[in-house]
Amino acid sequence: MGRPRNMKKKGEAGEAARFISRSRAVRKLQLGLQAFNRVCIIKGIFPIEPKNRIKAQKGDSKYRPLYLKKDIKFLMHDPLIWTIRQEEALRKKLAKARHLRDGYKEQLVKRNKPIYRLEQNVLERYPTFVDAVKDLGDPLTMIFLFCNIEVRPPIYEHHVSRCQRLKIEFLTYVIEASCLTKAFITTKGYYYEVEIMGHNIVWTAPHNCVTEVPPNADMKIMRHFLEFYIAMLGFVNFRLLGKVDLRYPLKPKVMPRLKGAEKKDLDNLKNLMASLNYPLEKTTEESEENLDDNETTSKLIKGSSEKTQKVYAERMQAEARRKLFSGLKFFLNPECNRESLTLVIRSCGGEVSWPSTVFPCSTYKEDDQCITHQIVDRPNFDKKYLTRFYVQPQWVYDCLNAVTLKPCQPYLPGCPLPPHICPFLKNFEGWYIPPEEEDLRKLLAASPEEKEALLKEMAAAEQKKLAMLRAVNEKSDDESGSEDDDDEDKYDEDENDESDEEKDEEVEEDGDDAVNEADASMEVDDGEGNNKEEEKKDDGKEEEIKDVVRRGKERFYSKKKDESKEERTDTRMRTLMIHKKNRKLYHKLKTKETKRLRRSSMLKDRREALELHKIGKISDEQLEGPPKTKIKQTFSERRAKLYQSRVRSAVRFARSAANKNRFRGEKKKPAIADTRDE
Template sequence: MRRPKKYEAGEATQYISRRAALRKLQLSLNDFRRLCILKGVYPREPKHRRRAQKGSSDIKILYHAKDIRFLLHEPIVWTLRDYKIFAKKSGRDRAIKDFRNLKRRLAMFPEIKLDHIVKERYPTFIDALKDLDDCLTLLFLFSTFPSLHLIPREQSNLCRRLTIEFLHYVIASKSLRKVFISIKGYYFQAEIKGQKVTWIVPHYYPFKPQSRQEVDFKVMSIFVEFYTIMLGFTNFRLYHGLNLAYPPQFPSNMLQDNADTLKDESSFVSDRITALNFELLRTDKVQEDEEEPDIDMELLEQDGDSKRIIKMKQEAQEVSRLRTLFKGLKFFINREVPREPLVIIIRSFGGKVSWDSSVFSGATYDESDETITHQIVDRPSLSTQYISRDYIQPQWIFDCVNQRQLLPTNKYFLGEPLPPHLSPFVDAKRDTYIPPEEKALHDPSLIETHAQSEDESEDDAAAEEEDTVEQELLDAQLQRAYQQETAEYKKYGGADGVNEDEEDSDEEDFDGEEQESDDDDEEELDEKEKRLLEEKQKMSVQSGKVHKVNKRQVHKAEVDEHRLQARMVKPRHRNLFRKLIREKQAKEKEEWLLRKKRRTIETDAKEAKKLAKREARKAAAAAAAAAAQLGAK
């Protein structure tokens, strides 16, 4: 048997460089990149780079050899080669001005079909739902883009239509669970077929052109090309699961791009929001609220794990209440408030929403409607207000959804400083820093202590000082009384009240035997007295002693313990141990920085309140002085 040569087996045969892959597939770099994105083939990092590169120490882009062999049998490769042939022949026809032949070739333009790739990458429908996060985030981003050199308007229009269809499904199925406002945009999380799907809807800003070096729109456009096909299949399956007609039929004036909407980006966005406030047609012609089936506790408790079943029952009840959170409520959105996320949230939980019809199209009722229960405003004050409705800030909608209940509106009135907007996507039992507001949500007993005003905190501090003074006086009095009791006890000879002189006179009359017995009795009495004295000292109130902690000794003990742990780690696990220590130090530093930031914010707020109080007192004193002068005159 022939002895294998070096690099004929092992990692050297498992990886292939990008240049070798291009020669094997006979494709250009752009076509190879496009093919890899569509098929889901990405570069790999080998465990031993020099072995994988056959002894070379250069940094190369490596792929699995089996992935490249997998690409050899892809039909899209022939379509990409047809593109190259089409470009050469159409360029020749254009050069010799053979327009008749050029028109014929343009009619036979090769098109890439990606349906089989979607079915290949996602064998089941649940697999597609699991990979829907990046798809939705990218398509929502492209739906806001104008027509660019590498992004045609048709692609952004398709992204807009597909995302609107998906949002309509979320509204119709009432599957929205969590929402959050961040600097990136609006985070949404829906539960579809038992899978949690999270995506971001970006804030609407006028598009700012960027240079090609910062963002490669061509690569992003290739991802969008695949994701549009994938989301189209997903929407088709989701709509038929709810007996909804697909594709959804919108009124003729919606999503119809003309010269006006293509020039004005605000009308382009307004048209999308108008489509979200429109009811979809059903194939069964029955408007029923889709409700989740109730859990049969008697049937499920036979499994034996009753705690888990009860927890599932509670979760199902919370979700059923959440699905109808805004049912029966009517909202009106002011013109300064962003409408798209609020329309999605309100309609997903059974509420009705409208806006000013003179500014935006798609309004269902006017501001003067007396049945409106809440008006969402994002300005300090309004000139005209109705008594029959609550005027709230937009954060109230998001906080109600995250806490799964209708919160009191007094903290969200016009001009009120809003409470912190907490993220629902973090773990409540994490080891890192947890804000006091989040602790108060999980422990209701902390709400009152945290929600104190500065005046109450100052009164509490003064009351605590008075209590400490009173406690010190009481301790001194009790100590004095205890000293008097012990002096009297020693003076009168114990609890029986017998005088020492009387005992001496009685002892002289006794005989020797009786005197010995008396001595034994005295010893027993002394032991009883000592025991009583010790018990009184234990029960007495004494001044406390301050226990000073030597921080240097504590730190030295921690360092010694850490060194002992490091010595006990095996040599092959030292890198892992160091990594864990670095992660622990990073978490501690992050927690310390967050606590420091919180202390800084609280001190600044206190200083601002004190300054405002001083200014108010000065203004009141000046007004009183002015009134006194006027009275004197």
């Protein structure tokens, strides 16, 4: 009998027909592996995990990267593949010319190198401008990273210079649009959040130091990503700077007068834009009518009812953030991070300057009397002025995150800083929220009038804590002093001792009376007039104790335990009713929830222990906790360990014996026959 018409061969339908392995895709496209990776990164095609890997790999269980067949068919007709093939052919010609030492032919080959552009690929991946704005997080992190990276093949100088230019363009847009919402400092670097066209974009910027490339990083793959991100961010910056009426490429509004070698040096012009503090040329001047409209809308929102204010709370907060540092003048000391602080201060409406020896474009000098705040990151410095506040850099970031000007006293130079709270707040069930984060949440939810009262309350609470700590320190000093005095008092007269004993007896009598009065006050009921004994009886009624004898032992059960058991059984039965496919997902979610609860309880206990340690109720040893003890191994684990050690020793012995025989040239001896008596 023949095969039915509807019957298909193995691999013609289902998972096997949808996917294709990477080796087969490379052969089909007639490219090398590196060129294939490059095309896939530029076109946005990545490996996909199938539902059933064994079926997709036609019965093979070994892991292989799988791609969709329709994506590979789409790549076959892409013009980018032809340019990559031409590049590979020219590379072979160039190697041949170098081998033959033919300089003329080598120059010809370099001139004929094909040039490919990625405009069409950017349009294919992001058909609208909003789609490109949503996906700005990863490009910004990579471009900010490659600004400070060491130049080494396959990363060349033109990659780094282009990244630096794109970074400056994006930061100038953020300053002009005043769209910075959050900033946070970590060991990894600076986390920033920007709101563009109603979408929040988060990216990281490393600290100002040359980042070392780890040896296990594949920089060729990173370069392919970087090439696409450079092309994408160039288009995005062009559109964004056009919205703020800035000329593209950036050009200074007033060209400085440079003489001699300074005029020829292009770095002087680049530094004007890199300072983020120099006025730039605009296409159209900002009209005064738009400014008046913004002021009138803000006044209308403030004068409206509470409901409308809640609806427009985010808009009011954004306006308050834009004018946070308006009217304030900052001066940065040389040790501070100039780029990050100028970004935050200028996007919030402030003015910045620094010493002219550090970087060009400093607007005013240190001895200017108009300076309101000087940012210092060292405890000791020479000049001090009474007309300004001296603050550490964390104050600027904390003010931005809280959308209020915080008091400067906790941030004075040399003082221990308050905790730097993460502004990226999480709202999970069972998530631990420290008291400082609760204060930040209150400040963000409060109106500008309520914020002043909240700040006063926080300052009063901090003063109380400081007073308690001082009192504890004084007590500890007094106790140490009293111990020294006791040694001297041993040699006093007996009459003084007798008088002290009489005083102690009087004090003890007074203390007993006070304790009796306290017991009487505790016996007073909440409103029904019951005594302690009656309350104990009521508690005993609530928890009825049952005596059950099992195997000669008494066991007590309460209602609470029975209820908890019933709940456990109910949940167990519900989990059994879940379908097998969804049961794994349910267990994953439960384990995630338990981990979160465990983590929150651990953080809560740790915070309580630290607070008690500050007061002096807990010693250093108690804070660190008991030393970790080694977990005892079970009998089965010990037996398995012994078995593995015996196997290893036997293998070692067998190898050593075989090597001895091999080097001696001896053959294996025949097995000795068993000559025992039957």
